[in-house]
Amino acid sequence: MGYTLKAGSDTKVPLALMVIESYTHTAKAQTSPPANGFDTNNNTQLQQASVFLAGRITDHLGVLAQATYQESSGLFGWDNSDLRYARTLTTSSHSAIWGVSLNNNPSLSDVFNTSPAWQFPYTSSNITPAAPAVPILMGALAQQAVGLDAYTQIDGALYVEGGVYRTLSPAFLHDVNASYGGRVAGVAPYARIAYTWNLENGNIELGGLSFDARRGLTGTNVAGQTVAVAGPTDSFHDLGVDASYQLLNGSDHIITASALYLHERERLDATYASGGSSNLHDTLHAVNIDASYWYKNTWGATLGVSSSDGSNDVIRYGNNGSPNTDSRMVELDWNPFGKADSWEAPFANLRLGLQYTWYTKFAGLVHNIDGAGRNAADNDTLYLYMWVAI
Incomplete structure (x- = not known):
């Protein structure tokens, strides 16, 4: 419904703040500092400080706009942003929500956490x-592109969405402190379909998504800025399936699970011609699966599995x-605050998290992943x- 939900009759300025302070430790120090002003290990940082404009503009128009500062980059720039118009449509036998979304990240408009x-992970x-x-x-195109999507949800079950994306100019992205990874030729179509079965104590969702883009290479101008390079483009064709489950029975116990599989076919006309790839055609696959348990919306535990693989390409990926x-x-x-009966609800929200990631394989190898003796397990990370959100 386009961020137009209203609580009570009071008019409030729809502003929010979010801050994430973090500590990162890897099993073995990195070979060089990850960013200016950081050490090779045991780093604390103001990882993210964001301001949000989020809420209704009119009865049918709303916005979620985020701007973020990161200590690792030293930059303050625009982040995920979504402007929506939405309405309902009811007939004698069916009901539907329909709308349009103007956003800057393909799949940002999605209503499922898959x-x-x-x-997941929601922060790392x-x-x-x-x-x-x-x-x-x-x-790869997050905050670099702008897209217009139209969507509908019928009878709270069938969800269908389609739209197109174009990259923004390097000059604009430089002004808003966003990265630029190359120009998308023409438009990049995005499509999404999902079906939800409502159960007595929750729901199950099953869906699919697709995305196609042709993107050129980048270079550097005399001012040191990243710019587009004229010439051929690389083509990327993504197809995916996803599923999710939620146990929401009104008790103290909440269980969620989600999964996403993506398959990508690549034709690397630009990269291959420039000597950046061993192959003209490559493929990539990615799998993400997670399951969470929460008790009283206060104590939570999540397990996640991620896997990516693809064509062997020595020039692109090096070493192996x-x-x-x-x-x-x-x-x-642990969420000590942030529930309906919490201190200073709904303004004070706090989560403390402890996350551990371990690698069974990195860049195709278990040992000597960089050719200099580093092992996959050396990248294991304590986070x-x-x-804090206000």
């Missing part, structure tokens, strides 16, 4: 080694030539965070 924009360290490659839909990376994650959380 899509790449919203999936941003200063540790990451998987060598994942499908383009998993954040493989992007194959497998990790496991466990997270323990402690304090998340």
Whole structure:
């Protein structure tokens, strides 16, 4: 319904603040500091400080707009943003919600926590080694593109969405402190379908999604800024399936589970021609599965599994030539505030989290993953965070 939910009759300015302070430790120190002003291990940081404009503008128009500062980059810039118009439609036998979304991240418009924009982990360290490659839909165009999506949900069960995205100019993205990874040629279509079965004590959802994009390479201008390079483009074709389950029976116990599988076909005309790839055609696959248990919305535990693999390509991925990376994650959380009967509700919200990630494979290898003696287990990460929202 486009962020238009209203509680009571009071008119309030729809502003919110969020701060995440974190500590990161890897099993073995990184070979170099992850960012300016950081050490090779045992780093504390103001990981994220965000301001939100979120709420109704009119009865049918609402917005979620986020701007974020990160200590690791030293920049304050725009983040996930979504402007929506939505209405209801009722006939004698059916009801529907329909709307349009103008947003800056493919899959940001999704209403399930299975899509790449919203999936678990909801926060994690941003200063540790990451998987060598994942499908383009998993954040490669986040905050770099603008898209217009139309959607409908029929009888609270069938959800259908479709839209197109275009990249924003390097000059604009530089002004809002967003990264630029290359120009999307033409438009990039996005499609989503999902069906929800309402159960006596919860629900089950099953869906699919697709995304196609043709993106060019980047270079650097005389001012040191990233700009588009004229020439051929790389083509990415993503197809995925997802599922989720929620146990919501009104008791003290809540169980959720979700899964996402993405398959990507790539034709690397630009990268291959420039000598950046061993293959003209590559593939990538990614799997994310998680399950959570919460007691009284206060104590939580989550288990997660992530796996990515794809074509062997020595030029793109180096060393072993493989992007194959497998990790496991466990997270323990405590929410002392943030419930209906909490102190200073609903204004004071606090979560303390302890997260541990371990790797069974990194870049296709268990040992000597970088050619210099580093093992996959050396990237195992302990992450402690304090998340405050007001």
